[in-house]
Amino acid sequence: MNSLAEENYLKAIYHLQRELNGDVSTNAIADRMETKPSSVTDMVQKLGEKGLVSYKRYKGTTLTDQGQKIAANVIRKHRLWEVFLVEKLKFHWDQVHDIAEQLEHVHSEELISRLDNFLGNPDFDPHGDPIPDKHGKMKRTEKKLLSELQKNQQGVCVGVKESSGEFLQYLDKKQISIGTKIRVLGKEFFDGSMVILVGKDQFFISKKIAENLYVQTS
Amino acid sequence: MNSLAEENYLKAIYHLQRELNGDVSTNAIADRMETKPSSVTDMVQKLGEKGLVSYKRYKGTTLTDQGQKIAANVIRKHRLWEVFLVEKLKFHWDQVHDIAEQLEHVHSEELISRLDNFLGNPDFDPHGDPIPDKHGKMKRTEKKLLSELQKNQQGVCVGVKESSGEFLQYLDKKQISIGTKIRVLGKEFFDGSMVILVGKDQFFISKKIAENLYVQTS
């Protein structure tokens, strides 16, 4: 059984490894965890001894298979709980992160398997992120950024890149959520801004918005 | 915000205060928490400084109003989660305690209020114990021990006094659960044993069983 702190480190390393695709530096982890580099060194050494990461002094850290499995499981729990909070308890998708952050550390395989079932074995969480299965594998979608679409192309919103409260609230105000169909009515070349159609409303969005929304085309 | 350890102490003191109706001794707490008396002393002193218990050296500990409120809230969460686990995730009532023990420490008023709602604002948990409302008040039922019933009286099972796995499994085997109607067909004077009717089955139970089952008569 791993401690809460250990699980959080593994999770952070898991995400960083994907973002940076490669070894993860001590500072990067410290940044993500909002802690000091010296604390990180202590912890990755401990995780190293436990065989959950491969750590070499001054070189960086990577998850071992075992560490990866544990991290994926924590993420699985986090995302399943998010689905529960949104689908069953009717939370808004921008309110669930902190609560899921706590729920993800409840230990019980039985619980999570029953929860998964209760929710209908979802493949994606309310932000469009894939939910790993019990072996740590997740569905890969061919998702693009909205900004990559051309005039008259359309796609279904499947997730966000940036997930700050402000951004999610913006989307909410515009009635954009997972599953929302979006059609590009126009696109300005010089600044990347767009006019899009959402339901019956059409409106203007900046390049910054378009670069932070994932859509599935095909 | 209180730490996990603090919440567990408050909860234990809350229960003990009711069981012993009065001040709670350091040893009693240590016993309940499966920890050493010296650790308890440390903690009650700390809780005392925080104003959550009133503690006097060598005299014992009681919850303050504030401490009581916090304890009741933890218990509320525990019992609501138990309802969720049994009603929604179809756990058996004898499997949910340890999981609820973890879930009860998730901090979010909003979460618990939505959960309460989702579950239909239940008044009792799957073991028949009352669920405190958000102000810490709980419904009082006039429940008796089965052993207090006389021949030909009947009652509805509303809870258990002892809740060990063995006992709950015994009840399960006999098809007794919350809501089960039980009629006393016979009662032996000299040892308190009974013959009872449950559904269409009648069988013998010892005094020990009868003294650990709560029924509601009226």
Next chain:
DNA sequence: TATCATATTTAGGCAAGGCTAAAAAAATAA
């Protein structure tokens, strides 16, 4: 009341996870 057993507290330590300050390695610039 004096004595003895029991309950409780105090003192001093330990492990987990943090932090700061200082040392050492690596990367970058001159």
Next chain:
DNA sequence: TTATTTTTTTAGCCTTGCCTAAATATGATA
């Protein structure tokens, strides 16, 4: 290549919550 900056690690300390051993209060008994 040498000097300088940045990154990382080490050393030493802090808090929380636990523990053991020793000291002290309380309460029961003679």
